[in-house]
Amino acid sequence: MRQTPLLGYAMARAPQCPGAAAGTMFDYIIVGAGSAGCVLANRLSANRNHRVLLLEAGPRDWHPFIHMPAGISKLVARKGVNWNYNTEPEPALDGRSLWWPRGKVLGGSSSINAMCYIRGHRRDYDDWAAEGNAGWDFDSMLPYFRRSEHNERGPDAFHGSGGHLNVADLRYSNPLSKQFIEAAVESGFPRNGDFNDADMEGFGYYQVTQKNGQRWSTAAGFLNAARERTNLKIVTRAMVDRVQIENGRAVAVEYRVKGQRQRAEAAREVILCGGAINSPQLLMLSGIGPADHLRQHGIEVRHAAAGVGQNLHDHLDSCTVYRCTQPITYDRISEVLTGLRYFLFRQGPGTSNVAEAGGFARSALATDERPDLQFHFVPAILDDHGRRRVPGDGMTLHACHLQPRSRGHLELASADPDAPARIFANYLSDTEDLDRRVLVEAVRTSRRIFNARAFDAFRGVELFPGDNDDSDAAITAFLRRKCETVYHPVGTCRMGTDAKAVVDPTLRVNGIIGLRVVDASIMPKIVSGNTNAPTIAIAEKACDLILGTAQ
Numbered sequence: 001m002r003q004t005p006l007l008g009y010a011m012a013r014a015p016q017c018p019g020a021a022a023g024t025m026f027d028y029i030i031v032g033a034g035s036a037g038c039v040l041a042n043r044l045s046a047n048r049n050h051r052v053l054l055l056e057a058g059p060r061d062w063h064p065f066i067h068m069p070a071g072i073s074k075l076v077a078r079k080g081v082n083w084n085y086n087t088e089p090e091p092a093l094d095g096r097s098l099w100w101p102r103g104k105v106l107g108g109s110s111s112i113n114a115m116c117y118i119r120g121h122r123r124d125y126d127d128w129a130a131e132g133n134a135g136w137d138f139d140s141m142l143p144y145f146r147r148s149e150h151n152e153r154g155p156d157a158f159h160g161s162g163g164h165l166n167v168a169d170l171r172y173s174n175p176l177s178k179q180f181i182e183a184a185v186e187s188g189f190p191r192n193g194d195f196n197d198a199d200m201e202g203f204g205y206y207q208v209t210q211k212n213g214q215r216w217s218t219a220a221g222f223l224n225a226a227r228e229r230t231n232l233k234i235v236t237r238a239m240v241d242r243v244q245i246e247n248g249r250a251v252a253v254e255y256r257v258k259g260q261r262q263r264a265e266a267a268r269e270v271i272l273c274g275g276a277i278n279s280p281q282l283l284m285l286s287g288i289g290p291a292d293h294l295r296q297h298g299i300e301v302r303h304a305a306a307g308v309g310q311n312l313h314d315h316l317d318s319c320t321v322y323r324c325t326q327p328i329t330y331d332r333i334s335e336v337l338t339g340l341r342y343f344l345f346r347q348g349p350g351t352s353n354v355a356e357a358g359g360f361a362r363s364a365l366a367t368d369e370r371p372d373l374q375f376h377f378v379p380a381i382l383d384d385h386g387r388r389r390v391p392g393d394g395m396t397l398h399a400c401h402l403q404p405r406s407r408g409h410l411e412l413a414s415a416d417p418d419a420p421a422r423i424f425a426n427y428l429s430d431t432e433d434l435d436r437r438v439l440v441e442a443v444r445t446s447r448r449i450f451n452a453r454a455f456d457a458f459r460g461v462e463l464f465p466g467d468n469d470d471s472d473a474a475i476t477a478f479l480r481r482k483c484e485t486v487y488h489p490v491g492t493c494r495m496g497t498d499a500k501a502v503v504d505p506t507l508r509v510n511g512i513i514g515l516r517v518v519d520a521s522i523m524p525k526i527v528s529g530n531t532n533a534p535t536i537a538i539a540e541k542a543c544d545l546i547l548g549t550a551q
Contacts (some may be wrong), residue, residue: 026053026233027268028546029253031240031282033058034108035532036519037273038218039148039539042164042225044546045232052231053264054223055238055255057278058104061219066111068342069208069215070330070350075112076386081105082112085277085420092428092436094480099385100423101487102275106236107219109275110532113487114376115208115215115353117167119145119196120527120534121370128524132497133505135541144540145196145533151207158197164221165536166211170356172348173205175328176379176395176458177357181205183452184375187445189361200529201371203359209532210353213346218536238262241417243270243286243515245302250515269514269546273539276489276521277410280309281421283493283502284412288512297415303511307500309410309421309492313526315374315400316427317486318439318479319382320446323460324393330354330380331393354378355398360529363441365434370528372402373442375449376486381463385484394463397449399442400486402528405430410492427483439483440475488531493521506545518542 028044030037033056045052058081065071066081075081085100103109122138129137146160152168155161184203185191192202209216226232237257244252244263250270254263272279283289287302289309294301333349342350355378360371381394408426413419428436443465450459462468465478493502493509501510503522509515520535527534 024263025265025267026051027266029053029055029264029266029270030273031055031253031270032108032273032275032278032519033106033219033223033234033236034103034273034275034519035110035218035535036539036542038107038221038223039536040271040273040518040543041232041234042222043540043543045226045229047547048229048231050231052233054232054234055240055253056106056234056236057239058106059236061106061111061217066105066107066217067214067220068339068350069115069210069213069353070338070342072112072114072354073386076101083277083420085423087423087425090425090427092426092480093483098425098485099387100277100485100489101385102277106223107217109487110209110217111215111219113530113532114355115210116206116355116358116376116530117196117209117533118206118529119537120529121200123368123370124525124527128495131524133495133524135505136495141537141541144537148536148540158194164225165209165218166216166221167207168210170205170208170210170353171213171346171351173352173356174330174349174379176324177205177377179454179458180357180377180395180397180449183449183454184359186452186454187449189359192359195360195529200360201362203357203375205357206353206355208353210351213342213351239417240282241285243272243282245287245512248303248511249513266514269516271542271546272515272517273519275519276312276492277421277423279517279519279521280410280492280502281412283308283509283517285415285417288509293411297412299415305502305509305511307494307502310407310500311491311494311524312408312410312423312425312489313404313406313491314425314427315402315486315488315526316404316435316439316483317398317400318443318446318483319464320397320399320443320450321381321383321463322395322450322455323463324379324395324458325460326458327393328379329393329395330378354380358398360402361445363438363445365438365441367403370403372438372528373399373445374402374529375399375446383464390463394460395450395458397446398486399439399446401435401438401442402526404435404526405432406435407491425485425489428479436476436479439479440472443475443478444470488520488526490520490523490526490531493517494524495522496524507542516542516546
């Protein structure tokens with residue numbers, strides 16, 4: 001990572017922090033260069049009078065598998081770009097500890113995800129606003145989605161052009177993805193060519209965050225456009241230990257690079273962009289959180305905030321898997337030929353995000369107008385996130401419940417910043433038992449699609465669940481045995497106006513001056529879909545809130 005020299009700059013409008021050494025004072029300090037942090041670094045440093053420090057715990061996004069879309073299957077095993085979290089044993093999932101991968105690299109999880117560009121349903125954002133978060137309704141958020149986006153199909157009422165985030169149609173898709181869409185239509189679901197317009201229901205191909213056949217993470221889209229600015233300093237492999245709070249104000253961050261302790265002071269704001277796990281953990285390490293819990297770990301309470309780490313929720317996912325009778329799946333793809341075709345021409349299976357097609361549907365248990373099920377089709381056998389190889393050819397259909405009611409929480413394992421937080425996801429714990437019942441219907445719907453005529457020439461035996469038993473009891477046992485995260489944790493620094501809200505509707509941490517949280521942790525309720533595009537839009541709006549230009 002090239003780090004450009006820092007220029008002196010005017011501090012006339014910003015309070016000075018006493019004792020600051022030259023080169024250690026910044027207007028804005030951003031902790032975490034992920035989906036939100038890269039957006040903030042770009043927008044805030046656009047004003048050359050703003051001196052911005054961006055700290056990232058992971059390395060540069062140099063690895064070729066990050067930029068090659070199909071390299072997602074290889075990133076699973078790369079610990080250098082992944083926090084590799086694990087939950088505590090889950091009572092409703094046979095006591096299993098679930099693996100939670102999160103990006104630890106420039107671009108964060110946008111550098112390791114499946115690149116599906118999904119915003120969620122209008123109702124998601126309108127519900128946020130109805131809970132007291134003025135300015136977060138869908139009509140207010142749509143301009144931020146459009147501002148961030150450059151959709152290669154061109155601009156319209158729902159899509160933008162000229163933004164830093166390139167959104168494209170897939171260059172290549174497996175023949176089975178087309179058969180999947182046809183099977184869904186045969187099963188009674190509508191066809192949908194754009195999940196992000198007025199109606200998200202139906203099945204079709206996902207648009208992806210790619211450009212010229214390559215992954216287009218927020219590091220590629222936002223950070224690279226700002227990298228050469230002399231008022232932006234980017235530090236990788238920087239582990240932040242705490243935010244220093246003095247007299248109710250965030251004044252500095254303490255961090256380590258190669259074992260060397262460093263301190264940077266914030267004249268205006270410290271902005272946490274670590275995501276749903278790291279942001280609440282850093283708040284607690286800094287003395288902001290449930291008072292008794294902090295005292296248990298010997299942490300001085302700077303501000304008692306009972307909501308920090310609470311409201312954790314996620315999309316729980318089931319995978320229905322069938323054998324494929326024809327040798328056309330990605331299970332047997334030639335890695336050498338795929339790599340050559342990709343690196344020479346940016347063509348072929350190497351440009352695939354693997355989860356090429358999918359859709360949204362309303363089950364009989366849907367409680368409002370929103371789809372309550374999302375599907376991702378993968379023309380390969382997937383088990384345990386692809387970490388367990390199953391021989392042969394197959395097809396996998398992911399299905400998740402979009403509006404889960406179960407809530408978990410995070411706790412500190414210790415006061416050691418290097419100790420991962422304890423994750424209590426509490427899946428399938430809702431008192432109405434709706435989460436489990438909806439997932440049972442998701443498995444039934446997956447089986448129905450796989451058994452449509454369009455798959456007749458390809459469908460082999462069912463691997464998972466694999467028992468040909470469609471009863472509630474059998475499917476529930478399968479879910480408890482095999483369900484996993486689909487990588488969308490949110491909510492642990494909830495935005496709101498009540499006493500347990502962690503941040504207010506301007507994303508300022510309640511009770512502390514000069515400290516904000518900007519990432520998926522602020523979501524009061526999870527959106528009905530993938531969380532990357534919404535996180536980017538949250539960051540776009542946050543920039544206007546910080547700079548005082550929000551509408």
